Amino acid sequence: MKAVGARLPRYDGVAHVTGRTTFVDDARVPGTLWVKALRSPSHNADIKDLDVSKTEAMKGVHAVVTWKDVPLLEYGHLSALGIPADEPLLAKDNVRYKGQPIAIVAAEDEETAQAAVDAINLDLEEQPPLFDVRKAFDSDAPVVHQWGNWYPHFEGEMDRRQIRKGSIDEAFDRADAIVQGVYRPAAIEHVPLETQVCQVVPEADGRLTIYSCTQALYFSMGVVAAHLQVPLNRLKFVGGTVGGGFGGKVDTATETMCSLLALKSGRPTKWRWTREEEFLCSSTRAPWHMEIADAVTKDGWILGRKMLTLHDSGAYSRFSPYGLTKHSFHHTGAYTIPNLHFDGYVVYTNRVPTTAMRGFGVTSVSFAVETHMSRIAKELGLDPFEIRLKNANRKGDTSPNGIVYTDPSTIPTILAVADELGHELPADYRTMSSEKREGELLPEHLVGQIGNSEDH
Amino acid sequence: MPTAVETGAEVLLPTSEDEAVAAFGDGAGVTVLAGGTIVVPEMTYGYLKPQRVLMLAQAGLDGIARDGSRTTIGAMTSVADLTDLPSPLGLCAANVADLEIRAQATVGGNLCAPQGRDAPRGDLQSAFLALDAQVRSVGAGGERTDPVETFLADRAGRLILDVSFEEPAAGAFARLDRPHTHDYSALTVCAARTADGTVRVAVAGVEGPAVRLPSAEAKADDPAAAGAAAVSDATFADDALASAWYRERTLPVLVRRVLTQLQEAA
Amino acid sequence: MKLTVNGVEHEIESAPLTPLLYVLREELGITSPKVGCQQGGCGSCTILVSGEPRRACLLAVAAVDGSEITTLEGLGTAEALSPIQTAFHQHYAAQCGFCTSGMVMAAHAYLENGGGTGRESIQEALAGHVCRCTGYVKILDAVSAAAGGEVASNQRWLPQPGEEAPVEVPGAPA
Ligand SMILES: Cc1cc2nc3c(=O)[nH]c(=O)nc-3n(C[C@H](O)[C@H](O)[C@H](O)COP(=O)(O)OP(=O)(O)OC[C@H]3O[C@@H](n4cnc5c(N)ncnc54)[C@H](O)[C@@H]3O)c2cc1C
Ligand code: FES
Ligand code: FES
Numbered sequence: 001m002k003a004v005g006a007r008l009p010r011y012d013g014v015a016h017v018t019g020r021t022t023f024v025d026d027a028r029v030p031g032t033l034w035v036k037a038l039r040s041p042s043h044n045a046d047i048k049d050l051d052v053s054k055t056e057a058m059k060g061v062h063a064v065v066t067w068k069d070v071p072l073l074e075y076g077h078l079s080a081l082g083i084p085a086d087e088p089l090l091a092k093d094n095v096r097y098k099g100q101p102i103a104i105v106a107a108e109d110e111e112t113a114q115a116a117v118d119a120i121n122l123d124l125e126e127q128p129p130l131f132d133v134r135k136a137f138d139s140d141a142p143v144v145h146q147w148g149n150w151y152p153h154f155e156g157e158m159d160r161r162q163i164r165k166g167s168i169d170e171a172f173d174r175a176d177a178i179v180q181g182v183y184r185p186a187a188i189e190h191v192p193l194e195t196q197v198c199q200v201v202p203e204a205d206g207r208l209t210i211y212s213c214t215q216a217l218y219f220s221m222g223v224v225a226a227h228l229q230v231p232l233n234r235l236k237f238v239g240g241t242v243g244g245g246f247g248g249k250v251d252t253a254t255e256t257m258c259s260l261l262a263l264k265s266g267r268p269t270k271w272r273w274t275r276e277e278e279f280l281c282s283s284t285r286a287p288w289h290m291e292i293a294d295a296v297t298k299d300g301w302i303l304g305r306k307m308l309t310l311h312d313s314g315a316y317s318r319f320s321p322y323g324l325t326k327h328s329f330h331h332t333g334a335y336t337i338p339n340l341h342f343d344g345y346v347v348y349t350n351r352v353p354t355t356a357m358r359g360f361g362v363t364s365v366s367f368a369v370e371t372h373m374s375r376i377a378k379e380l381g382l383d384p385f386e387i388r389l390k391n392a393n394r395k396g397d398t399s400p401n402g403i404v405y406t407d408p409s410t411i412p413t414i415l416a417v418a419d420e421l422g423h424e425l426p427a428d429y430r431t432m433s434s435e436k437r438e439g440e441l442l443p444e445h446l447v448g449q450i451g452n453s454e455d456h
Numbered sequence: 457m458p459t460a461v462e463t464g465a466e467v468l469l470p471t472s473e474d475e476a477v478a479a480f481g482d483g484a485g486v487t488v489l490a491g492g493t494i495v496v497p498e499m500t501y502g503y504l505k506p507q508r509v510l511m512l513a514q515a516g517l518d519g520i521a522r523d524g525s526r527t528t529i530g531a532m533t534s535v536a537d538l539t540d541l542p543s544p545l546g547l548c549a550a551n552v553a554d555l556e557i558r559a560q561a562t563v564g565g566n567l568c569a570p571q572g573r574d575a576p577r578g579d580l581q582s583a584f585l586a587l588d589a590q591v592r593s594v595g596a597g598g599e600r601t602d603p604v605e606t607f608l609a610d611r612a613g614r615l616i617l618d619v620s621f622e623e624p625a626a627g628a629f630a631r632l633d634r635p636h637t638h639d640y641s642a643l644t645v646c647a648a649r650t651a652d653g654t655v656r657v658a659v660a661g662v663e664g665p666a667v668r669l670p671s672a673e674a675k676a677d678d679p680a681a682a683g684a685a686a687v688s689d690a691t692f693a694d695d696a697l698a699s700a701w702y703r704e705r706t707l708p709v710l711v712r713r714v715l716t717q718l719q720e721a722a
Numbered sequence: 723m724k725l726t727v728n729g730v731e732h733e734i735e736s737a738p739l740t741p742l743l744y745v746l747r748e749e750l751g752i753t754s755p756k757v758g759c760q761q762g763g764c765g766s767c768t769i770l771v772s773g774e775p776r777r778a779c780l781l782a783v784a785a786v787d788g789s790e791i792t793t794l795e796g797l798g799t800a801e802a803l804s805p806i807q808t809a810f811h812q813h814y815a816a817q818c819g820f821c822t823s824g825m826v827m828a829a830h831a832y833l834e835n836g837g838g839t840g841r842e843s844i845q846e847a848l849a850g851h852v853c854r855c856t857g858y859v860k861i862l863d864a865v866s867a868a869a870g871g872e873v874a875s876n877q878r879w880l881p882q883p884g885e886e887a888p889v890e891v892p893g894a895p896a
Contacts, residue, residue, distance in 0.1 A: 009811065010811070010814065010816070012819065013810075013811040013814075013816060014800045014803070014811060015800075015819070016810075016811075016816035016819030016822045017794075017803065017807040017808075017810045017811045017816055017822060017826060018794065018795070018797075018798065018799060018800055018803070018807060019753075019754025019793065019794030019795050019822075019823045019826075020754075020795075020800070021819045022753075023753075023756070023819075023820065025753075025756070025757060026753040028751060028753075111502075114502060190854075191852075191854055192818075192820075192854060193756070193758045193764060193766050193818070193820040193821050193852060193853070193854055194756070194758070194818070194820045195757075195758075242818060243756070243818050243819070243820030244818045244820055244854045244855055246854065272757065274501065274760065275758070275759040275760065275761065275763070275764075276501065465737075465739055467738045467739060467784060469738075469784065489739075489782060489785075491780075492780055492781065492782055492785060493762055493780050496739075496741055496779070496780050496781065496782055497760060497761035497762060497779065497780065499739060500741060500760045500761070500779070501760070501761070509739060511738075511782065511784060511785060513784070513785040553762075553850065554765075554849040554850030555775075555846065555847065555849070555850070556765070556768060556775045556776055556777055556828070556850050557762055557777065557780070557850060559774060559776070560776060560777070560780060560781070
């Protein structure tokens, strides 16, 4: 255990500072073809015609791949966990977001590849797009996904992730006030300095060597193998050197398509997105729509919370059902609320598909919860630190999904923040700890946590 | 080898001003490449596919000359070389991009910068407008010296040789910036007062090249009123840096600031 | 055309308008300058032209014909790091490492031009460089330490074969 608490040199530090680290783009493979994609110019459209014959005949073009060339067209990122797939690797009948790949080309160089893409004949019939996650629920909203406007496949074919804890009606009946808020954090692009990039080499033994910038190497291997319908032992992934990911490199954005082109052309292929593609077509952190209504007492206890969350998945599901589940487990933040009624939906729009980013699903709810705590304090005329300390997680409290906290850190954190800011606190708050509640800190509504957590 | 650049273009590399003028001719079909901070990425991304490129890298055309109160700046002078000049030009130049870009970017390129897809990029134009600068250029019909205002309105087919101006009695500069030091400015406002008391105010970051703000100039003694009046002299556009709405609301503030600075400099 | 890169002279065959970044990476195989944005916005391609930092993606190679170019490969080797490289390593200023080449080159030029330990002047020198991993604090620490002479050059701070990794880090902030 010598390493714990010690400052150890980074194993890759010297390679980085001498410029010797080999990123995917730095691998040098002779004879490599350059890859470009035909991407949807439309946010939502039906594909009437897709004709690549002119492109295939062009000088310097070695392979063109469309949906017809993909052995298993739809394989969701969570398929292995039993979550059904909804996204084609390459668009087939329609396009659902601007930038969605429709066809890919491997050519001698970047210019030829671009010219080849430009020569593809694509005929689209525009459909009305949907961009706002809240509007997806309006009766006049266009339906933008084959499953409807929200994901219908949670356990038991539920169309939402729901949590019920305690007795929400009782909490609202007993409340002195109801404090409401709506929170809508926007999408964020990860902007890794290394754009999405991949190099694939078809080896003489029939295997593919895949230089990948994925954040989740074995996961990406499974995704590529499934689409290609080959056993894992046909794929040799070279990875682990990621030029920044932050969640944006879990989607296996390039590896499968680059592999298909390498197989079809018999040549090494490389696909490096431009910065513009990265901004316009790569997945982002989701926009969220969160509505919170809290039943509170005038001295600042939160008796119950009703919450509606709409998680903007973009055009397809990807990891969003998982992100929303995490979100739901954290929807009380660092605080304990005994009575809960949470409904969360994974909603489809015509934005780029959204994905993980640093605290997947949880940063959005932390933003909402913390803002809401301050709002409650303001509406009740209470100190924002005291209300947080009062409702803070304590040993023995339970999370929305029924986990018993054994080592919560809310109280020491809030106290440290108060110290740092020089915020004065009354003695009984200053001496609070995370130990089990008792005395005045065990208000009636928390005895036995009203109801129980079994029925969610 | 992957290469994004049109390799077929003819490249002209003059080594003197005369050669540059001759190579440019009437400018038909010629793309001037000065510092290249705009032209090179436009070629990389395939937005610009030039046939004939006039590279000024070795043509001279640079340097700052002073003759009494008149300053003349060669078109190939780098933006970095202007940062020590008096306000508004010096401050305006120091606010362009970061030191690596400033050292490569040129005055001629800034005066001819086409409106960007995502950001405005001719900040110095506002300073030169405030200074009532004169632009010496060649092209069809030969050499011409125009007020910068006239030049900006009709700059296609011209090769800038230099730009000159009288040192102002006072100058002022204000901008609407994004948080990053090196980023483009969403709006740049420059003002200058001549020895005889004439005040000129101009803004860059509006639709098209920079423009003067005559309505603000007419009320220069009352900065707040001038700010309010300025809005009618400019057309605003949305881009990645800021919306037209935001720009329209910010311009009065910036105009008020520069005119207040001018008053304080009195 | 000719370029002298890290002291070695090369005949250049690329077309004159090819960005220097492509010439270095694709024609000469020198891969420390990174392709981050190809439009001047990130600084990951920064190299030195006659000792001054420039964005390799913004320079047509003909514009620097005959110049002396220095890339990160030309600073120090793993066995003999330059002071700024040592400082970056010791201060954990390189995380994913993608921005590092450009950062180190700009910082190196800053030091060579007599730059001091002041935060503001270092920020000004590195203003064109984006890092998405470190949050910049460690980078500023590293450059400041190097400017203040707080790093010994050639300090490898790398476990030697058979040696245990050092637990006490020389020169690292407490
Ligand atoms: C990261 C980044 C940040 C930037 N930030 C700013 C900023 O804050 N403010 C700002 O104003 N700009 C900014 N720019 C844009 C640009 O760097 C400047 O406008 C610069 O002054 C352009 O000069 P250049 O010599 O590089 O132009 P070039 O790219 O060489 O040319 C630009 C245009 O001018 C024409 N041209 C050049 N010289 C002449 C001449 N002598 N006669 C006729 N036509 C000519 C070219 O044909 C071309 O159309 C930024 C650019 C980058 C990449
Ligand atoms: S690649 Fe040159 S600045 Fe980003
Ligand atoms: S270390 Fe990753 S971008 Fe700077």
